[in-house]
Amino acid sequence: MSDPFVKEFLAHLSGKPYTKNDRRALSRVLSLMENREPSADEVLRSLAGRTGTAYRIGFTGPPGAGKSCLVNGVARLLADEGRSVGIIAVDPTSPFTGGAILGDRLRMHDVALHPNVFVRSMATRGSVGGLARAAAHAADLMDAFGMNYVLLETVGVGQSEIDIVEHADTTLVVLVPESGDEVQAMKAGLMEVADIVVVNKADRQQADALKKELESALAMRPHDASGWIPPVMLTVATQQEGVEELLQQIQRHRRMLETSALLTTRRKARIRHELLKMIEERFLDRWSARDVEAELDRYVGDVLEGKESAYVAAEKLFKRLTRPSRS
């Protein structure tokens, strides 16, 4: 009944050792999940106790900051140490405009050829909310598959993209010296989620000035219980400069989380967020399946024309949405 790749993946979950062929199974299961095929649900239902091993690192920042290149560099260091690394590159841009960017990203991820590295690009299919859900599932699947690290990367800095990466164990915000103006605008939102700030392309002018500016902004940020102050790191990802020092900071942050209770706190927050997203997604599915949108349109007209009160219309729509499915 089940897809052969799903069977293979499930066998792997049950302890079958990791082989080259399993990568095809992982790839196939990710596609099934992205396409929302029911056979993927089998796998997702089987993940109890299989996740929580992989350490998750999120990379966000404005387009053009060199995030892909940096992810590439960090992944290479980890892979060379013998760690297995999954990369999820999330692109919420329209499929119509995203082609070139995506091609560019694939080029950047030459580390994908490394035997310890598995790269997956995900673009929007339907809603950005759906993408967040798919990215969370993909991270869980890679985690269950046995990856030691999962690196999550977004193209831009929209709120939903921040949502995706800020639920990583360690979140990096990547900027470039030229982004000084942008920094002003997004300081509030971006700086709040940063565990580590990276100024990439630091061989350009003004890198040191931006570093100083960021450090004073971060010093004013109210510290959380951990007392962690996000370090600002300078890198030139294309030359692999500063990437080792960056990885050391990531590991330092990891140790801080692990030796305090904070890793558990963060992961609880992430699971909570994932569950809420999944519940929301189920409502949206039902909204489409039951054609509530058309019904809503009808009621808007009825209320406007005075045939129905808004209160009664809302009551009826709520019932339509919550009545049991025909079994």
Next chain:
Amino acid sequence: MSDPFVKEFLAHLSGKPYTKNDRRALSRVLSLMENREPSADEVLRSLAGRTGTAYRIGFTGPPGAGKSCLVNGVARLLADEGRSVGIIAVDPTSPFTGGAILGDRLRMHDVALHPNVFVRSMATRGSVGGLARAAAHAADLMDAFGMNYVLLETVGVGQSEIDIVEHADTTLVVLVPESGDEVQAMKAGLMEVADIVVVNKADRQQADALKKELESALAMRPHDASGWIPPVMLTVATQQEGVEELLQQIQRHRRMLETSALLTTRRKARIRHELLKMIEERFLDRWSARDVEAELDRYVGDVLEGKESAYVAAEKLFKRLTRPSRS
């Protein structure tokens, strides 16, 4: 069975002429609605065909811009022309800090003593989302009560407050000359919702400079189908200066909406928004009533400890939320 004031209100809806006593009924029904008493639902269910007469004007802008004073001035002009005016002053600040502001607002609304004017202050009880719903219901109730105008006013410029006023027929954004810096930050969000921009306290320096700056910013805004370019008006609300000219612009905007199909388009958008808010509110009620929060906490622990997959947990929570109520 029904509250006597609810009865009186319902009688009024059926055509009983408007008297002083009815104001007490309106006041009482608004309180019942704000407290979410079931007897208010009777009234809300009876509003079909009773709304859509009142013209709704929203006032938003940073705290201290003199919105209350301006609302007062506009209401006075309308009331003196023999129009009935309802004012809804929405304050999402905490009840603990909001006391002084609220007191100040009441002082500003001396027009409340005018026989044609009815003022209602609403502060947050529970969620800001709940406040948006309550404000929408209050506007509908005042509309059904026979008010010719409903003026909606917020204290600040948070997203949820913008949501409240932007669904008015005409939305005013009120600024002061000193708010030049703020304008930069909120230009995007605020200017998008403005049908008319007011620079209040225009007797201060830089009022003309701000007016010019705003006009050029608004000229760059992509025009909607109507071709309406939001005018920038100078007022000194405390002296009632410029308020008549402002009212003329409001009436000009109203005529533009009425002679095009835009008033219908806007009202449809508003009703749609209200219905969605009400549906959401019903889910939140159910979330509390069924104690889904505690269940969610339990599942977060289970997923973290590997006892349950996130997928199955989400499935179970969704079922808990959508299963039929015991009747």
